[in-house]
Amino acid sequence: xxxxxxxxxxxxxxxxxxxxxxxxxxxxxxxxxxxxxxxxxxxxxxxxxxxxxxxxxxxxxxxxxxxxxxxxxxxxxxxxxxxxxxxxxxxxxxxxxxxxxxxxxxxxxxxxxxxxxxxxxxxxxxxxxxxxxxxxxxxxxxxxxxxxxxxxxxxxxxxxxxxxxxxxxxxxxxxxxxxxxxxxxxxxxxxxxxxxxxxxxxxxxxxxxxxxxx
Amino acid sequence: xxxxxxxxxxxxxxxxxxxxxxxxxxxxxxxxxxxxxxxxxxxxxxxxxxxxxxxxxxxxxxxxxxxxxxxxxxxxxxxxxxxxxxxxxxxxxxxxxxxxxxxxxxxxxxxxxxxxxxxxxxxxxxxxxxxxxxxxxxxxxxxxxxxxxxxxxxxxxxxxxxxxxxxxxxxxxxxxxxxxxxxxxxxxxxxxxxxxxxxxxxxxxxxxxxxxxxxxxxxxxxxxxxxxxxxxxxxxxxxxxxxxxxxxxxxxxxxxxxxxxxxxxxxxxxxxxxxxxxxxxxxxxxxxxxxxxxxxxxxxxxxxxxxxxxxxxxxxxxxxxxxxxxxxxxxxxxxxxxxxxxxxxxxxxxxxxxxxxxxxxxxxxxxxxxxxxxxxxxxxxxxxxxx
Numbered sequence: 035x036x037x038x039x040x041x042x043x044x045x046x047x048x049x050x051x052x053x054x055x056x057x058x059x060x061x062x063x064x065x066x067x068x069x070x071x072x073x074x075x076x077x078x079x080x081x082x083x084x085x086x087x088x089x090x091x092x093x094x095x096x097x098x099x100x101x102x103x104x105x106x107x108x109x110x111x112x113x114x115x116x117x118x119x120x121x122x123x124x125x126x127x128x129x130x131x132x133x134x135x136x137x138x139x140x141x142x143x144x145x146x147x148x149x150x151x152x153x154x155x156x157x158x159x160x161x162x163x164x165x166x167x168x169x170x171x172x173x174x175x176x177x178x179x180x181x182x183x184x185x186x187x188x189x190x191x192x193x194x195x196x197x198x199x200x201x202x203x204x205x206x207x208x209x210x211x212x213x214x215x216x217x218x219x220x221x222x223x224x225x226x227x228x229x230x231x232x233x234x235x236x237x238x239x240x241x242x243x244x245x246x247x248x
Numbered sequence: 249x250x251x252x253x254x255x256x257x258x259x260x261x262x263x264x265x266x267x268x269x270x271x272x273x274x275x276x277x278x279x280x281x282x283x284x285x286x287x288x289x290x291x292x293x294x295x296x297x298x299x300x301x302x303x304x305x306x307x308x309x310x311x312x313x314x315x316x317x318x319x320x321x322x323x324x325x326x327x328x329x330x331x332x333x334x335x336x337x338x339x340x341x342x343x344x345x346x347x348x349x350x351x352x353x354x355x356x357x358x359x360x361x362x363x364x365x366x367x368x369x370x371x372x373x374x375x376x377x378x379x380x381x382x383x384x385x386x387x388x389x390x391x392x393x394x395x396x397x398x399x400x401x402x403x404x405x406x407x408x409x410x411x412x413x414x415x416x417x418x419x420x421x422x423x424x425x426x427x428x429x430x431x432x433x434x435x436x437x438x439x440x441x442x443x444x445x446x447x448x449x450x451x452x453x454x455x456x457x458x459x460x461x462x463x464x465x466x467x468x469x470x471x472x473x474x475x476x477x478x479x480x481x482x483x484x485x486x487x488x489x490x491x492x493x494x495x496x497x498x499x500x501x502x503x504x505x506x507x508x509x510x511x512x513x514x515x516x517x518x519x520x521x522x523x524x525x526x527x528x529x530x531x532x533x534x535x536x537x538x539x540x541x542x543x544x545x546x547x548x549x550x551x552x553x554x555x556x557x558x559x560x561x562x563x564x565x566x567x568x569x570x571x572x573x574x575x576x577x578x579x580x581x582x583x584x585x586x587x588x589x590x591x592x593x594x595x596x597x598x599x600x601x602x603x604x605x606x607x608x609x610x611x612x613x614x615x616x617x618x619x620x621x622x623x624x625x626x627x628x629x630x631x632x633x634x635x
Binding site: 046098101102104106107108109110 | 488489491492493495496499527528530531536
């Protein structure tokens with residue numbers, strides 16, 4: 035610990051960004067496992083420990099990195115305030131994604147399974163797309179080159195698609211035990227996509243520029 | 249993959265820190281500033297010598313009472329907000345013969361107390377938020393209480409048995425020998441010429457005798473203060489990332505020796521205990537650092553800050569100046585060994601600071617009264633009554 039002063043290493047913000055990429059990957063891991071329990075017939079108990087431990091790790095990282103951001107501001111002063119605000123938002127969004135992944139697992143643990151549903155292929159495809167968004171988000175955070183063209187549009191389209199499904203469930207004539215779990219699942223899925231969208235935005239544009247001439 | 253150029257990229261790529269000056273240039277600047285600082289100390293010494301024995305005698309008698317000397321140390325440090333600067337000036341005065349080791353030791357102890365004003369003032373910035381203010385004020389005053397406790401125990405012992413100046417003198421003799429009143433500091437040779445230029449400069453303006461001496465002292469003081477402030481600022485910019493890593497390493501972990509050493513290293517690097525202790529205040533206020541985490545860091549800062557006076561002693565020609573600088577270090581080390589190493593004493597500053605913060609958060613005006621009373625009124629009264 036004492037030698038940390040003499041060792042070379044990432045500056046504070048770079049270190050936080052690196053760790054936040056690992057947190058996104060952790061969140062993806064939780065999401066994939068939780069969805070597997072919901073859609074592939076895997077025993078939810080077999081993945082429960084892993085998902086909950088990963089969620090705890092994400093939460094602990096969020097707390098620790100927020101403390102490190104406080105240290106950064108104390109040492110460097112307000113020069114990096116924009117980036118620090120962005121990173122605090124980013125960490126919060128990733129932590130929420132982790133929470134929603136855990137919520138999906140809770141759904142599976144309460145006995146919900148989509149394995150035998152007629153539209154399982156569609157649901158799996160939807161899950162694959164969302165899982166891919168995690169990968170793209172972590173690449174965006176790691177590469178520092180801004181948001182790839184069309185990425186946020188695709189997230190927006192997915193959000194709309196999920197919302198349409200939720201709307202359809204709300205007015206469905208199907209029995210509650212069939213549509214309610216789907217509506218709840220899609221609600222979590224929508225929040226995950228929205229939080230990933232907010233996370234990349236927070237990292238690249240921490241404070242929205244308000245231009246009165248526009 | 250094409251990128252959406254409509255979104256500004258605020259986050260920086262890794263490894264591109266927000267520096268305006270290349271590291272090498274800043275490091276060279278720091279070396280130059282340290283040289284300037286040594287020139288300032290030497291100019292101060294030369295000025296007092298020019299002013300002659302009468303002036304030295306007057307200065308000497310003004311602080312012959314050790315408590316008055318302690319109060320002068322507090323006031324001087326509060327005035328410049330830096331114990332590094334005030335102890336360097338004390339070292340310069342000792343080198344010139346204007347002060348003896350006996351008078352200077354209480355003054356450097358006063359400097360230890362005076363330097364705590366900066367982080368206490370920083371803690372007042374949190375006054376609007378009760379919970380934050382309580383934590384910040386406790387973290388600031390734990391340093392005050394430790395230093396006051398150390399002085400109240402070690403100053404009487406020093407006055408009677410002289411253990412601190414004795415150890416310092418012994419180390420000083422080991423380093424530079426005990427022969428005569430002058431020692432050939434290698435640094436002294438390097439700074440001789442610019443000090444000569446300063447003398448010539450004031451000669452050209454027609455200054456002589458006491459006026460010339462006073463101008464040399466004033467120039468020395470200005471140079472010391474400016475050079476030290478710039479050294480601190482540039483060193484902080486140079487080592488900010490390292491300070492950050494060190495603080496992150498001790499976050500949330502138990503205090504103790506590691507935090508103490510981190511505090512010492514950071515303070516040696518930035519040449520200012522005020523910088524180290526002031527960084528801790530917002531962290532304590534936010535609850536990121538606990539009082540018990542922050543406390544040993546401030547004690548390390550006490551030891552680390554003594555490096556500047558040791559540096560100043562290198563530019564002085566008297567072994568006594570080195571003895572005083574070493575006495576500052578010895579006092580802080582003995583303070584830690586006797587008050588922090590013993591569990592009973594260790595808790596006293598923490599308990600006192602916590603109780604004080606409880607009172608301050610209920611009656612905030614008392615916090616301001618404490619700062620004014622402790623750092624201005626009490627030492628002023630001490631000097632007025634006892635000198």
